[in-house]
Amino acid sequence: MKIFAINPGSTSTKIALIQDNTVLFTKNVSHDASKLAEFDGISAQLPYRKETILQILKENQISLEDADAFVGRGGGLIAMEGGIYHIDKLMLDHAARGANGIQHPAQLGPQLAHEFAQRYSKPAFVVNPPDVDELQDLARMTGIKGVYRTIHLHALNLKETAIRHAASLGKTYQECNFVVCHIGGGVSVSAHKYGKMIDGYDIVGGEGPMAPTRCGSISVSNLLRYAKDKDLKEIQSLCTKNGGFVSHLNISDAIELTGRAKKGDKEAEMIWNTMIYQIEKAIGSMAVVLHGKVDGILLGGGMVHSDDLVKQITEACQWMAPVCPYPGEFEMEAMASGAIRALTGEETVKTYTGKPVWSGFDF
Numbered sequence: 592m593k594i595f596a597i598n599p600g601s602t603s604t605k606i607a608l609i610q611d612n613t614v615l616f617t618k619n620v621s622h623d624a625s626k627l628a629e630f631d632g633i634s635a636q637l638p639y640r641k642e643t644i645l646q647i648l649k650e651n652q653i654s655l656e657d658a659d660a661f662v663g664r665g666g667g668l669i670a671m672e673g674g675i676y677h678i679d680k681l682m683l684d685h686a687a688r689g690a691n692g693i694q695h696p697a698q699l700g701p702q703l704a705h706e707f708a709q710r711y712s713k714p715a716f717v718v719n720p721p722d723v724d725e726l727q728d729l730a731r732m733t734g735i736k737g738v739y740r741t742i743h744l745h746a747l748n749l750k751e752t753a754i755r756h757a758a759s760l761g762k763t764y765q766e767c768n769f770v771v772c773h774i775g776g777g778v779s780v781s782a783h784k785y786g787k788m789i790d791g792y793d794i795v796g797g798e799g800p801m802a803p804t805r806c807g808s809i810s811v812s813n814l815l816r817y818a819k820d821k822d823l824k825e826i827q828s829l830c831t832k833n834g835g836f837v838s839h840l841n842i843s844d845a846i847e848l849t850g851r852a853k854k855g856d857k858e859a860e861m862i863w864n865t866m867i868y869q870i871e872k873a874i875g876s877m878a879v880v881l882h883g884k885v886d887g888i889l890l891g892g893g894m895v896h897s898d899d900l901v902k903q904i905t906e907a908c909q910w911m912a913p914v915c916p917y918p919g920e921f922e923m924e925a926m927a928s929g930a931i932r933a934l935t936g937e938e939t940v941k942t943y944t945g946k947p948v949w950s951g952f953d954f
């Protein structure tokens with residue numbers, strides 16, 4: 592079966608044509624930040640991202656006529672169970688307007704997959720979007736009455752990495768406990784207990800470790816002091832695109848940051864080591880969530896290509912469980928294999944309800 596997968600990210604659009612387990616064609620287009628800044632809101636980027644994809648297909652003489660399904664990374668959706676979802680009218684509406692209040696390019700995924708699927712009259716799916724919420728009750732409560740936690744993170748890659756690592760141990764995802772991280776443009780750290788992601792962070796809401804484009808957790812009073820004479824939008828953008836490395840040095844590229852550190856830039860070195868330190872602390876807290884019964888600490892994402900990052904995390908965390916690096920991501924393959932499971936009937940396809948998967952405590 593041939594699947595066309597579309598993964599719009601904060602700085603890139605990744606596409607792949609995958610047949611069964613073989614990647615026939617893949618391309619990662621980086622977008623100039625100033626080009627993306629021209630658009631007013633994420634959904635306004637849709638025609639530009641679509642045109643970019645059509646151009647690549649044309650240049651590489653790729654036909655989608657015989658694709659069996661189209662799959663997009665989801666986003667902008669109301670908290671939902673993990674799984675494979677039909678892209679329907681309600682999902683499209685929520686993705687287009689960012690119904691969860693977050694603006695992230697992942698919400699273009701369903702819209703793009705739907706447009707291609709319509710063109711070729713084929714089905715369209717979303718697999719484990721960032722809005723997957725399988726939190727245990729204890730992870731939902733906060734210290735403010737009426738305010739409850741929900742999470743937005745790299746659910747697709749976290750779950751796929753866990754599924755693959757479990758298989759490498761001769762087990763299923765449902766038989767293992769893992770702390771799983773995605774260390775890329777955003778940084779996700781999560782606890783997976785017997786096939787459910789029971790805790791994690793809202794990495795577009797200002798939770799978790801600092802990341803190249805995100806400020807991460809910060810004390811409320813520090814933030815209020817900082818925000819006193821600033822616009823709310825400016826503060827929100829620290830949580831999604833202008834925090835972290837960008838706030839400090841106006842760059843998001845970890846290769847450049849570590850390059851500067853190697854040349855003796857003490858500030859760059861401190862920022863790099865601080866991010867890693869915060870990731871280590873987050874891993875420790877997720878190991879506690881699992882009561883120390885951890886079959887592995889799995890590291891995915893682009894920055895896991897850095898030997899220094901893997902070495903530091905391994906030294907700090909290997910006393911808890913084996914640290915296993917998976918540099919890069921399995922997002923394209925995860926989307927395609929989800930679509931194949933949907934087409935073969937191996938996994939039931941869910942319908943997006945637009946209602947939060949959790950609606951409050953009974954007390």
Ligand SMILES: Nc1ncnc2c1ncn2[C@@H]1O[C@H](COP(=O)(O)OP(=O)(O)O)[C@@H](O)[C@H]1O
Nearest residue numbers: 775776777803843844845846892893894896897
């Ligand atoms: N060899 C490397 N060393 C350090 N950082 C790297 C390396 N390769 C890629 N990266 C960094 O990984 C980040 C992008 O990760 P990626 O997982 O692709 O992002 P996203 O989560 O946005 O898809 C960038 O900051 C990039 O500089």
Ligand SMILES: CCCC(=O)OP(=O)(O)O
Nearest residue numbers: 600601695721744776777
């Ligand atoms: C919306 C959460 C997923 C995420 O942060 O993705 P990127 O790292 O690609 O921006």
